[in-house]
Amino acid sequence: MSIIELEEVSKLYGFGDAANVALDEVSLAIEEGEFVAVMGPSGSGKSTLMNIIGLLDRPSHGKYSINGRAVAKLRPNQAAKYRRDTIGFIFQSFNLLPKLTALENVALPLAYKGMGLTRRTRQASDMLARVGLQHREYYYPWQLSGGQRQCIAIARALVNNPKLIIADEPTGNLDSAGSRLVMELLSEIHKAGNTILFVTHNPELTRYATRVVYMHDGSIVQDEKTKIGEVAKTVKRAMYNVPQTTVEDDLAGVSALMKAVPGSDEVQSATTKKTRKKQTTSRRKRGSS
Ligand SMILES: Nc1ncnc2c1ncn2[C@@H]1O[C@H](COP(=O)(O)OP(=O)(O)O)[C@@H](O)[C@H]1O
Numbered sequence: 001m002s003i004i005e006l007e008e009v010s011k012l013y014g015f016g017d018a019a020n021v022a023l024d025e026v027s028l029a030i031e032e033g034e035f036v037a038v039m040g041p042s043g044s045g046k047s048t049l050m051n052i053i054g055l056l057d058r059p060s061h062g063k064y065s066i067n068g069r070a071v072a073k074l075r076p077n078q079a080a081k082y083r084r085d086t087i088g089f090i091f092q093s094f095n096l097l098p099k100l101t102a103l104e105n106v107a108l109p110l111a112y113k114g115m116g117l118t119r120r121t122r123q124a125s126d127m128l129a130r131v132g133l134q135h136r137e138y139y140y141p142w143q144l145s146g147g148q149r150q151c152i153a154i155a156r157a158l159v160n161n162p163k164l165i166i167a168d169e170p171t172g173n174l175d176s177a178g179s180r181l182v183m184e185l186l187s188e189i190h191k192a193g194n195t196i197l198f199v200t201h202n203p204e205l206t207r208y209a210t211r212v213v214y215m216h217d218g219s220i221v222q223d224e225k226t227k228i229g230e231v232a233k234t235v236k237r238a239m240y241n242v243p244q245t246t247v248e249d250d251l252a253g254v255s256a257l258m259k260a261v262p263g264s265d266e267v268q269s270a271t272t273k274k275t276r277k278k279q280t281t282s283r284r285k286r287g288s289s
């Protein structure tokens, strides 16, 4: 069973002539354990999709089921409870409370749930250790690097033990070291059995994903399964303009390699002849000019 199932989900903002279609009949199924990167230009509907999947927003049309439950049938307070227990959110801007320590920030969702101080402090402390920041428990957000702040936000998202993690541009405000820190952490969380969706503009980060979904104008225009450790083919082609190789290209590659390997007399003499011919031609050219 899919953990997430969207059937022709649309989201419209405004009415009549001024209506803006943020999502246009999107159908998407995500299985448990997938690590999905969502890419696409600004305004293509990525955040709208994340917010609907994360129960922060409702579709205007279409059907959405999470863990087999139709979201439309949940009352608002049921949806809020379901969200709290099942989904962890991570945002580009970290959204940490500046007057609370790292430990207090991480413990906050447990406080909302009504858990006592001792228990929630212990649980938050364990979670900070899990993200490698046990030595920063009493630091305030402004005393930490961007990458560390985002790791604290991740610890806060994980403290309720959600099955699904939704991260909307989690590395959008981070340098490459911070991005790597955050992605390695998400990777570990994925290996521990969680389902993760993240929005990114950085093709390099598709290396972490098992699947890449591309959006444009409120639609999914491409959906690609990828190997962990490899940049998705579509972004590679689009962003780096690397042409797709054919069998002929691959064979040409092999023969070029053979020529470069010394030892095969036949290949070598053929190459030497060619080189000599080239040299004589260029000499002749130079002579005539
Ligand atoms: N609250 C809103 N009110 C009106 N329009 C919105 C609102 N949120 C998003 N939109 C519009 O919906 C479209 C998709 O936005 P969004 O999902 O934020 O895109 P992305 O995250 O890919 O940049 C955009 O045209 C945006 O202007």
Ligand SMILES: [Mg+2]
Pocket (backbone or CB within 6 Å): 046, 047, 048, 168
């Ligand atoms: Mg967005």
